[in-house]
Amino acid sequence: MSKDDRADYNAVFPTELGPAMPHPITLIPGDGIGPEVTDAVLFVLSQTTVQIEWHRQNAGVKVFEQEGTPLPDTVLDSVRQNGVALKGPIGTPIGTGFRSVNVEIRRALDLYANLRPVLSLPGLKNRFGDVDLIVIRENTEDLYSGLEHEVVPGVVESLKVITKTASERIARFAFEYARREKRNSITAVHKANILKLGDGLFLESVRAVAQQFKEEIRYNEKIVDAASMHLVLNPSQFDILLLPNLYGDIVSDLCAGLVGGLGLVPSANIGKDFAVFEAVHGTAPDIAGQQLANPTALLLSSVLMLRHLNENAEADRIVAALHKVLTAGQVLTPDLGGTATTMKFAEAIANELNRNQVSNQ
Numbered sequence: 113m114s115k116d117d118r119a120d121y122n123a124v125f126p127t128e129l130g131p132a133m134p135h136p137i138t139l140i141p142g143d144g145i146g147p148e149v150t151d152a153v154l155f156v157l158s159q160t161t162v163q164i165e166w167h168r169q170n171a172g173v174k175v176f177e178q179e180g181t182p183l184p185d186t187v188l189d190s191v192r193q194n195g196v197a198l199k200g201p202i203g204t205p206i207g208t209g210f211r212s213v214n215v216e217i218r219r220a221l222d223l224y225a226n227l228r229p230v231l232s233l234p235g236l237k238n239r240f241g242d243v244d245l246i247v248i249r250e251n252t253e254d255l256y257s258g259l260e261h262e263v264v265p266g267v268v269e270s271l272k273v274i275t276k277t278a279s280e281r282i283a284r285f286a287f288e289y290a291r292r293e294k295r296n297s298i299t300a301v302h303k304a305n306i307l308k309l310g311d312g313l314f315l316e317s318v319r320a321v322a323q324q325f326k327e328e329i330r331y332n333e334k335i336v337d338a339a340s341m342h343l344v345l346n347p348s349q350f351d352i353l354l355l356p357n358l359y360g361d362i363v364s365d366l367c368a369g370l371v372g373g374l375g376l377v378p379s380a381n382i383g384k385d386f387a388v389f390e391a392v393h394g395t396a397p398d399i400a401g402q403q404l405a406n407p408t409a410l411l412l413s414s415v416l417m418l419r420h421l422n423e424n425a426e427a428d429r430i431v432a433a434l435h436k437v438l439t440a441g442q443v444l445t446p447d448l449g450g451t452a453t454t455m456k457f458a459e460a461i462a463n464e465l466n467r468n469q470v471s472n473q
């Protein structure tokens with residue numbers, strides 16, 4: 113049954129009339145803290161009414177040791193078949209022929225838009241109580257094109273590639289997202305004062321799209337260094353940030369810091385045909401295997417995934433349960449000042465979900 117058929121089936125036979133068809137979703141637990149946070153998220157999702165048929169696929173360091181490649185074809189084939197994946201962080205061992213497995217997944221599936229909502233969460237102390245930012249990062253080109261070479265010993269060139277096509281495509285994604293989500297303004301972030309051609313082309317392309325939305329969405333521009341300073345001083349002056357790949361990578365970690373850290377911020381890699389949901393953080397080798405990781409970032413990524421699958425009611429219930437646990441402040445992972453393990457934190461959220469289920473009956 114195709115994705116469209118399944119959506120039709122679920123519309124015609126909603127859960128009140130019988131079980132909905134399960135969503136087939138590729139699951140890539142990944143490396144480092146990936147398996148721990150993935151287990152925690154699977155546990156929470158198992159306490160919802162959403163029917164999911166998980167297709168588990170391994171990629172990363174362990175797979176490389178076993179199969180000689182960190183990204184077997186079966187992983188991408190599975191995402192192509194299911195259309196949707198939930199993914200943990202992946203490290204890229206040196207000598208695999210891959211610069212980054214993550215970049216390769218995004219390239220192979222043409223996941224051109226990276227969406228990172230950065231929201232203050234209740235109950236958590238941070239300097240800014242009201243952060244509500246969307247970071248939209250171009251995901252396919254820029255310095256991630258992988259074009260690097262040594263010209264002569266001691267001289268290396270790394271090529272930054274910017275195209276009109278990719279810049280217009282990400283700009284259109286951002287403006288359509290802003291329109292759909294009723295956001296007010298988009299700020300393009302750049303360094304066109306120095307990279308006059310490359311970032312100049314990015315800006316020129318974004319401006320052309322902005323012009324088509326000028327009645328609905330305010331548009332402005334900021335140089336990346338000044339934007340970083342303004343973000344740290346007063347993030348609420350921004351609404352949606354639109355950035356080429358490298359600045360997007362850096363600025364989204366900065367934004368994660370504004371709301372309490374990398375353990376809290378989700379992301380979605382979206383293309384025309386496929387979507388891969390993952391946390392912003394990496395494999396966190398310093399805390400891996402110790403049940404110290406915060407699963408919130410991957411859990412909120414799964415919430416974005418549920419919304420993508422039109423499972424909005426259960427997505428809302430997960431967010432409400434998470435907020436209850438954070439606000440109570442009794443069961444928190446160490447990055448939030450608590451002592452709970454990754455799984456204990458997930459169990460607290462699951463308990464809230466079940467309590468909410470009982471009180472609704």
Ligand code: NAI
Nearest residue numbers: 201202203204214374375393394395396398399405406447
């Ligand atoms: P990182 O994001 O793994 O860790 C940075 C810091 O944040 C560490 O102190 C870590 O303990 C903390 N942290 C991260 N996630 C956390 C969580 N859920 N709960 C609590 N604390 C958390 O960044 P790093 O160390 O630069 O990268 C490690 C590896 O991850 C590298 O090999 C990198 O290539 C890979 N990576 C993979 C990504 C992906 O799969 N999309 C994204 C970023 C990095």
